[in-house]
Amino acid sequence: MTLNTAQARSYPDFTELVEDASPAVVNISTRQEPKSRQRLQFHEFNRDLPDIFRDFFGKPFPPPGKGNKTPAHSLGSGFIVSQDGYVLTNNHVISGADEIIVRLKDRRELEAKVIGADERSDLVLLKIEASDLPVVKVNTRAVIKPGQWVVAIGSPFGFEASVTAGIVSATGRNLPSENYVPFIQTDVAINPGNSGGPLLNLEGEVIGINSQIYTRSGGFMGLSFAIPMDVAMDVVKQLKDKGYVSRGWLGVMxxxxxxxxxxxxxxxxxxxxxxxxxxxxxxxxKSGFKSGDIILQFDGQEIKESSDLPYIVGRTPVGKQVNVDILRKGEKQTLTVTIGELPDKRQAVDKRQSKDQISSNRLGITVKTLTTDEKEQSDLAYGVVVDKVLDGPGRDVGLRPGDFITDIYNEKVDSAESFNEIVDKLPANKSIPMRLVRHGKPGYITFKITDE
Known part of the structure; x- marks a missing residue:
């Protein structure tokens, strides 16, 4: 099919913006001394998994074989954000590197030092010492809409200053690997080596950092994800000021x-x-939140989906006092909370099955009351544990032996007896919420009891 003149004119010309931006886009290569075979085994295992989000850089550090003392190398992209030599890229591009070399389009090669890294957003700030450095134009307030044209510049498979174009597919994407970044999804062709490179709008402004792809093959499949520049530049500021990034913390799952x-x-x-x-x-x-609360608004911002909350809380300054609108047992309330600082590491708590009284109920399950010792061991203040699952609504909604039940229909369950009492009073033919803890992870399910 041949495009007519009118159709051809509707496609943008990217040449000018590429000429302006590409000098500030750099190639980043790293060297790592041989250490162990562990990294290769992990990389090969991940490569065989279906439906995964991948970090992508050119040549992952392959550990040497027995007796091989050759250093390993990797390849990625980045861009210069200031004339005094600050370079932004993805943390996974340089992770574990013993040496980082930044190569400019004018063929200069400069050794870079790490100013600071943030694993949660997969960003790292590098510094090079040089004069007359080109700089990209960054826009942290750009209006980004699905359907608009965008351009990526990087070094896929080592082919430096390669340009690809496409459109924004969606915004505010929450990925399984990261809750604190509302990713920009595009269909721009991104491949190993593009990681850390810029995503530009038609004005030649950097609006994102190409960071991840969704793939089954290990190569590009039409789903690429970029970190928005308002997130990135906030990270840059904190890394410059204090060498690390702090985020707000509410403390709810x-x-x-x-x-x-x-x-x-x-x-x-x-x-x-x-x-x-x-x-x-x-x-x-400390502010009185309870399981079963539904957070509708945080600091004046509407929470349309649960994925909106982590990012909004994370961007809230530590120590700030905010109002949170919730729905509790059908009534709207406002709680005031002072935001804490997100801990560096969270420790999982083992929760195991316990034994006590057995009873049956309308759900078609038997449950046991938790003893005081068992509550401490499982880190539960109250609840019962599912012992057997028979025919009935419980089996239909997927209850399993060993599941902990803590709340039904917004009422706390503190014994097998109270569990039965609550279940006996439940209305028929209505969706009933039940709070479960399975393998240490809490969540809500719903079920209905049908009139016989």
């Missing part, structure tokens, strides 16, 4: 709302973030 959950909580439509657990000694616990 949340889950999304679906139609059944919304109905069970008397919401007209699925919205907000459902609190599945309030962490001990967290800002949320």
């Amino acid at each position: 949340i889950q999304g709302m679906n139609k059944a959950l919304a109905e069970s909580f008397d919401l007209e439509k699925p919205m907000g973030a459902l609190v599945a657990e309030v962490l001990e000694s967290s800002p949320a616990e």
Whole structure:
């Protein structure tokens, strides 16, 4: 099919913006001394997994074989954000490197030092010493809409200053590997070596950093993800100022709302973030949050989906006092919380099955009360454990032996007896919310008891 003149004119000309921006886009190569075979085994295992999000850089550090003393190398992209030599790229591009070399388009090669890295956003700030450095134009307030043209510049497979173009597919994407970045999704062709390179709009402004791809093959499949520049430049500022990044922390574990959950909580439509657990000694616990609360608004910002909350909380200054609008047992309330600082590491708590009284109920399950010692060991203040799953609604919704049940229909369950009492009073033919803890992870499910 041949394009007519009118159709041809509708496609943008990228030549000028590429000429302006490409001098500030750099090739980043690293060297790592041989250490062990562990990294190769991990890389090969990941490569065989279906449906995964990958970090991507040119040549992952392959560990040497027995007796091989050759240093390993990797390749990626980056760009210069200031004339005094600050370079921004992805953290995974330089992770574990013993030497980092930045190569400019004018063929200069400069050794870079790490100013600071942030694993959560996969960003690292480098510094090179040179004069007359080209700089990209950064826009942290760009309006980014699905359908708009964007351009990527980088070094896929080592082919320096390669240009690819496409459109924005979606914004505000939440990926399984990262809760604190609202990614820009594009269909721009991105491959190993593009990682850390810029994503530009038609004005030649950097609006994102190409960071991840979704792939089954290890190569480009039409789904690319970039870190927005407002997130990136906030990280840059903190890394410059203090060498690390601090984020706000509320201290709740949340889950999304679906139609059944919304109905069970008397919401007209699925919205907000459902609190599945309030962490001990967290800002949320100190402010009176409870499991089963639905967070509708945080500091004046509407929470349409649960994935909105981590990013908004993370960008909130530590120590700031904010109002949070919640729905609790059908009534709207406002809680005031002082935001804490997100801990560096979270330790998982082992929760194991316990034994006590056995009883049956309308759900078709038997449960046991937790003893005091078992509550301490499982880190639960109250609840029962599922012992057997028979025919009935419990089996239909996927309950399993060993599941902990802490709340039903917004009522706490503190014994097998109270569990049966609550279940006996449940209305028929209505979606009922139940809070479970399975393998240490809390969440809500819904079920219905049908009139016989």
